[in-house]
Amino acid sequence: MSAMTHVGEDSPRASAASTSTGSDLGGKSSSRAIRDQAARIIMWTAFGIAVIPLIWILASTILKGGHMLASVDWWTLSQNGITARREGGGAAHAIQGTLMQGAVTALMSVPIGVLTAIYLVEYGRGRLAKVVSFMVDILTGVPSIVAALFIYALWVTTFGFQRVPFAVTLALVLLMIPTIVRSTEEMLKLVPNELREASYALGVPKWKTIVSIVLPTAFSGIVTGILLGLARVMGETAPLIILGPYAKSMASNLFGGLMGTLPTMINQDRTEALQPAIDRVWGAALTLILIVFVLNLLGRFLGRFSKVS
Amino acid sequence: MSTSITGRSLVDDLPDPDDHGHPHEGDRAGTGRWGDRLFGGAAKGSGIFVVLLVSLVGFFLVIQAVPSLMNNNANFLTSTEWIPSGSNPRFGIAALLWATVITSVIAMAIAVPLGVAVALFITEYAPTWLSKPAAVIIDLLAAVPSIVFGFWGLSVAGQYFEPVKAFMAEYLGWIPFFADAGPSAKSTLAFAGIILAFMILPIITAISREVFNQVPTAHKEGALALGATRWEMIRTAVLPFGKPGVISGAMLGLGRALGETLAVMILLSALNPNAPWSFSIFNGGETFASKIALNAGEFDSPQKTGAYIAAGLVLFILTFVVNSIARVVINRRKAFSE
Secondary structure, three states, X not given: OOHXXXXXXXXXXXXXXXXXXXXXXXXXXXXXXXXXXXXXXXXXXHHHHHHHHHHHHHHHHHHHHHHHHHOHHXXXXXXXXXXXXXXXXXXXXXXXXXXXXXXXXXXXXXXXXXXXXXXXXXXXXXXXXXXXXXXXXXXXXXXXXXXXXXXXXXXXXXXXXXXXXXXXXXXXXXXXXXXXXXXXXHHHHHOOHXXXXXXXXXXXXXXXXXHHHHHHHXXXXXXXXXXXXXXXXXXXXXXXXXXXXXXXXXXXXXXOOOOOOHHHHHHHHOOOOOHHHHHHHHHHHHHHHHHHHHHHHHHHHHHOOOOOX | OOOOOOOOOHHHHOOOOOOOOOOOOOHHHOOOOHHHHHHHHHHHHHHHHHHHHXXXXXHHHHHHHHHHHHHOOOOOOOOOOEEOOOOOOEEOOHHHHHHHHHHHHHHHHHHHHHHHHHHHHHHHHOOHHHHHXXXXXXXXXHHOOHHHHHHHHHHHHHHHHHHHXXXXXXXXXXXXXXXXXXXXXXXXXXXXXXXXXXXXXXXXXXXXXXXXXXXXXXXXHHHHHOOOOHHHHHHHHHHHHHHHHHHHHHHHHHHHHHHOOHHHHHHOOOOOOOOOOOOOOEOOOOOHHHHHHHOHHHOOOHHHHHHHHHHHHHHHHHHHHHHHXXXXXXXXXXXXXX
């Protein structure tokens, strides 16, 4: 068959409708058709390979940790007084710690992140805006361990404070700000200019236009960005290892004492060879994945209601 | 809609096909009243705060690293020793740099082709019903916490790498690079690199995908109209257009791989300090990040802490450079295509 047939069958519109695979791989097909077919197979295989770890990790954690989550104790009890040898106890302390630190992190980074994005989109002009934008990019690339070391150098070495949960949240803020800035920026840019102009034409001052026209229009998109950022920092472990030692009992004081979290709970028991400890590690891993995935998918779901896209 | 969980939005940097997204109007809409000054000031203040924050990170790391570096009796850049405390502190980053770079290179070698192929799959090959879920699935891979990746790699997936390692060590072992250096397969630099590859795959895919989506339909249809097969169309229209995006995505992935901590820390087996130097990828080792995290409990003296902070500073500079390159590539492309 000639190459002409290929053009027809392989044009995006035709394949979107029928998803038919390459047409004629009979004995007389040209090397071009073979190459085309090979490329198609490679792309499908690549996707298959990329999906394997995700499915494998999910399957492992569910199979090995699922039974832990089935008990009520897991969600209501802490590990207080329970050794690696003993079964029982729960992860309530770690879940509470992770959620609490996540919430406080969000509380600090959302205003800074959203305001920075507003600056970049609505106000930023000239040199400073370029510098801010560049620095946000650099912050995006700062490894979590470096963020943790910085907070350690500031909080512990310079100020002489103890390693407390609040220091962890400071390090997480550093990691969450760029995610929020970037996603908010993107959403603000999508708000049609006509809305702003209409508001200006009615004599509404700029700040009021931003607060009551621009932000509400972009709201659900901004929330999506925040949830995705939150999902990212909740799974971070490096700052916890440097700044937030693990504790087995319930804790709610951010400024004193130790606080257990899911990542440090995994880290605590991961080297144990005893079955109860291994079960707990898988249980904590599954709980952490669940929290992160729920936040993630919730964010995406909310994004669907965005007024701008 | 932003579906990128990688914190990047290259859409901003690319030419806007619909030509909206220039909200820089209303410059003079600010009334100069307190409301405007307050709000504008707060926004500007946040921007300046971010700039300060990054500067402070560099500043504090330097301040705390310098005293330790002054006391260091070994060459910081070329020594492989790591004895940060005591009266004769000797520490250098050569071994850390090697492990960090080699795991990242292995990760890149796998993740870049795979990530680009997956991005092409999502944008060009996947049937319409699969394209969106496929993108979400790949993004979810980025949401799996690093520590879970590491623990899973060590306790579940690692054993399946043993035959691969045995095979390569047997047939390629005469190259020092592939020589069997001792540790079990799951604790080697090679396996850590493979796990890293899957951790950075989502960011490479996400950014490549965004760029591939921006390829003008006219280019693609032009190629098809000239008789190109789907693959030829990709090679002649999509890949050249997307190249800068792929490069910067790869650089961002590299930045992630260099700084990835927990997975590497869990997987790699630390070497005996007296072990002879080996170039093998089937060897253990420690990266900057894993070394710091592993020894977090030992930050007891300023001298010792300073040594680890110095290592962190090198990592910060490395990622800074890599990310800046990514940024420059994207900006050049922007200048080119406008």
